[in-house]
Amino acid sequence: MSQQPFHVPRVYLSKALRVITYALRQWTRPSEHAQSWADVRRVTDGACTMIDLHYWTTPNGHKITIFLEETGLPYKIFPVNIGKGEQFKREFLAVSPNNRIPAMVDHDPPGGGAPITVFESGAILLYLADKTKRFIAQDLRGRTETVQWLFWQMANLGPMAGQNNHFSNYALDKIPYAMDRYRNEVNRLYGVLNTRLADRAHVAGDYSIADIAIYPWIVPYERQGQKLEDFPHMKRWFDAIKARPAVERAYAKAKEVNPNAGGIRTAEERAILFGQTAASVQAAAR
Secondary structure (H helix, E strand, O other): OOOOOOOOOHHHHHHHHHHHHHHHHHHOOOHHHOOOHHHHHHHHOOOOOOEEEEEOOOHHHHHHHHHHHHHOOOEEEEEOOOOOOHHHOHHHHOOOOOOOOOEEEEOOOOOOOOOEEEEOHHHHHHHHHHHHOOOOOOOHHHHHHHHHHHHHHHHHHHHHHHHHHHHHHHOOOOOHHHHHHHHHHHHHHHHHHHHHHHHOOOOOOOOOHHHHHHHHHHOOOOOOOOOHHHOHHHHHHHHHHHOOHHHHHHHHHHHHHOOOOOOOOOHHHHHHHHOOOHHHHHHHOO
């Protein structure tokens, strides 16, 4: 009598792959970040299902891939090429009404129920930190310290560095006042961070979402017209974070997603990124 071939259901193969990937990531991390077998069992039991990450290779996008690589949460990247106007697709706007990356969908939110969508990189980091109870202090004082430095990045370093990059590198009309204004403000902010790091390894207690949020905005320091050597405490912090395996993996993924990264190259890209109005966004939505 011939035997019927044995088939393993795909769901079990997928679950096995997730736990093996998660376990390997934990075992290759520094011991202070290693997770228990209870966390591994959560993966096999389906408690940490796939996160959909709508992403492009910008500092704000890097924040989220760094966090996800640090925690080992299973996720899938959905590239949103902002130079081609993919941020105006209706399915993306349903997740990110501000037509900006990153945005995410958590198919297994805390407490269960329907998937939760989150946009804005700072909100995503805070959500994921609360979900995993990782990279944010659990006491009120420590949490407040972390959150205020996360907001410092969102309200200060990110916007000012963005304007500096625009007027210094992308604007066709070089306006000395604007270039000096934002370059100097970024320099001031680097000084704030350098002072903060003078007597501590990380921005807010242990390594946290504050460090994760700030680091990608320091990476392009040369385009910002800054020198790391002028800020020795920040440089020490920068070098330490750059060497983290999860950070290396996150930036390797960026190269896979966008191997030809290099700024704005065409008039069409310029118009898409810098010519947006309420009417143009509505017209572009498709």
